[in-house]
Amino acid sequence: xxxxxxxxxxxxxxxxxxxxxxxxxxxxxxxxxxxxxxxxxxxxxxxxxxxxxxxxxxxxxxxxxxxxxxxxxxxxxxxxxxxxxxxxxxxxxxxxxxxxxxxxxxxxxxxxxxxxxxxxxxxxxxxxxxxxxxxxxxxxxxxxxxxxxxxxxxxxxxxxxxxxxxxxxxxxxxxxxxxxxxxxxxxxxxxxxxxxxxxxxxxxxxxxxxxxxxxxxxxxxxxxxxxxxxxxxxxxxxxxxxxxxxxxxxxxxxxxxxxxxxxxxxxxxxxxxxxxxxxxxxxxxxxxxxxxxxxxxxxxxxxxxxxxxxxxxxxxxxxxxxxxxxxxxxxxxxxxxxxxxxxxxxxxxxxxxxxxxxxxxxxxxxxxxxxxxxxxxxxxxxxxxxxxxxxxxxxxxxxxxxxxxxxxxxxxxxxxxxxx
RNA sequence: GCGGCUGUGGCGAAGUGGUUAACGCUCCGGAUUGUGGCUCCGGCAUUCGAGGGUUCGAUUCCCUUCAGUCGCCCCA
Numbered sequence: 001x002x003x004x005x006x007x008x009x010x011x012x013x014x015x016x017x018x019x020x021x022x023x024x025x026x027x028x029x030x031x032x033x034x035x036x037x038x039x040x041x042x043x044x045x046x047x048x049x050x051x052x053x054x055x056x057x058x059x060x061x062x063x064x065x066x067x068x069x070x071x072x073x074x075x076x077x078x079x080x081x082x083x084x085x086x087x088x089x090x091x092x093x094x095x096x097x098x099x100x101x102x103x104x105x106x107x108x109x110x111x112x113x114x115x116x117x118x119x120x121x122x123x124x125x126x127x128x129x130x131x132x133x134x135x136x137x138x139x140x141x142x143x144x145x146x147x148x149x150x151x152x153x154x155x156x157x158x159x160x161x162x163x164x165x166x167x168x169x170x171x172x173x174x175x176x177x178x179x180x181x182x183x184x185x186x187x188x189x190x191x192x193x194x195x196x197x198x199x200x201x202x203x204x205x206x207x208x209x210x211x212x213x214x215x216x217x218x219x220x221x222x223x224x225x226x227x228x229x230x231x232x233x234x235x236x237x238x239x240x241x242x243x244x245x246x247x248x249x250x251x252x253x254x255x256x257x258x259x260x261x262x263x264x265x266x267x268x269x270x271x272x273x274x275x276x277x278x279x280x281x282x283x284x285x286x287x288x289x290x291x292x293x294x295x296x297x298x299x300x301x302x303x304x305x306x307x308x309x310x311x312x313x314x315x316x317x318x319x320x321x322x323x324x325x326x327x328x329x330x331x332x333x334x335x336x337x338x339x340x341x342x343x344x345x346x347x348x349x350x351x352x353x354x355x356x357x358x359x360x361x362x363x364x365x366x367x368x369x370x371x372x373x374x375x376x377x378x379x380x381x382x383x384x385x386x387x388x389x390x391x392x393x394x395x396x397x398x399x400x401x402x403x404x405x406x407x408x409x410x411x412x413x414x415x416x417x418x419x420x
Numbered sequence: 421g422c423g424g425c426u427g428u429g430g431c432g433a434a435g436u437g438g439u440u441a442a443c444g445c446u447c448c449g450g451a452u453u454g455u456g457g458c459u460c461c462g463g464c465a466u467u468c469g470a471g472g473g474u475u476c477g478a479u480u481c482c483c484u485u486c487a488g489u490c491g492c493c494c495c496a
Contacts, residue, residue: 002487005487005488055494056493056494056495057494057495060421060493060494061494061495077495078495078496108496110494110495110496112493112494112495113421113422113492113493114488114489115489115490115491115492116489116490116491117495117496118494118495118496122496123496124496125496126496189492189493200494253495254494254495255495264496273490273491274490274491274492275495275496277495277496278496279496280495280496281496301496302496303496304495304496305496306496307496308496329454329455331454361452361453361454362453362454362455362456363452363453363454363455363456364456365455365456366455366456366457367456367457368456369456369457370456370457371457377455377456379454379455381454382454383454391455393455395457398455400455
């Protein structure tokens with residue numbers, strides 16, 4: 001039995017996941033984000049309506065199947081739709097605070113060909129903020145995403161764009177009209193995009209230098225005065241926050257629900273290859289209403305946890321570790337009960353303790369101490385038992401103390417880093 | 421879904437159409453039966469992803485398949 005394609009067990013990298021979790025919790029605390037967890041399995045319809053039935057993710061990347069009652073269910077491919085569904089279902093929009101902020105993290109599923117930084121089961125952490133559209137709310141949200149990176153000691157580059165909400169159809173039509181005469185000279189992918197999702201042509205890597213794209217109408221040209229003012233205000237706020245960014249007019253996101261500001265955090269391509277976007281997000285001001293809630297705007301982002309793990313390794317940032325304070329060596333089965341009692345008392349005092357359960361030779365047990373990288377070794381044998389003591393040995397320095405077996409207070413102090 | 425590369429013990433990694441598949445690390449045992457982490461000695465793949473074919477003979481050649489990896493598409 002092997003694991004499924006594109007899925008993996010987390011053990012060797014668990015310390016990196018723990019470090020990321022700690023950073024998420026630190027930012028969730030300082031931004032006062034409320035925890036929200038939604039089911040991994042939802043009605044297929046939710047994602048069709050939320051992300052757009054014509055998006056690639058929905059068309060060919062979802063794990064969709066019928067349950068025993070023939071209901072079509074889908075393993076969530078992203079987190080936003082579920083959070084919005086929960087937000088509406090529990091009428092969280094009625095909560096008193098004017099800006100309602102949530103965060104989540106967990107596994108997501110997309111049926112794709114795995115490659116670097118991309119898997120079939122992967123993990124995201126996301127933040128969703130429900131509030132009237134406001135540049136300062138967006139700036140605050142972006143700040144949260146940047147803060148997570150800062151906590152981790154990572155740097156990424158912020159790219160920003162503003163999609164036109166009000167004149168979206170106009171712009172699409174203008175872009176298609178402009179590209180129509182050049183259609184034959186565009187790459188094969190772009191020719192299909194022309195019909196399916198013309199905005200994505202702007203983001204094409206192959207045709208990036210194509211003359212037809214160089215002078216194509218840009219989304220920013222089609223912004224209303226109001227939207228332009230919004231985008232300018234957002235940029236001013238980011239400058240006030242001292243968050244560097246570049247405006248990327250070609251930045252288009254692949255999910256249908258994005259309406260206004262969109263952004264991505266990217267790391268060096270040398271680190272993550274083609275999947276160098278570690279976080280992406282933007283405004284989705286229609287989604288709450290689309291899914292049956294009130295006309296309330298929202299903004300959010302999601303990080304790809306696995307991509308952060310790769311970035312942490314590349315930056316040689318140490319994973320979180322959980323060191324062992326003490327290993328109790330049991331030299332003879334006759335002292336096992338005393339060892340168990342000692343270990344119990346120290347654990348109650350908050351120390352990380354393990355003990356030998358196979359009373360091998362002393363040499364062998366010392367080897368185990370080394371392998372476990374315990375800070376202290378305790379020796380408990382017939383000699384100690386006779387005198388009611390236990391020997392504590394500091395591994396790094398080699399100095400040893402003979403302590404009274406019942407003096408767990410002193411032991412605890414030593415294990416917590418104090419002097420004997 | 422399409423394309424490139426790869427597949428030898430826990431890990432890294434040589435190798436060849438032919439009786440016993442290097443080496444390094446790890447691990448295990450011992451030298452050294454209450455103080456180890458050094459050193460030395462010994463041990464650990466009937467087997468080279470799986471299935472089939474060619475051959476007197478294949479881990480080495482061919483086909484198929486599976487897996488991994490990177491890229492395309494798309495996305496976090």
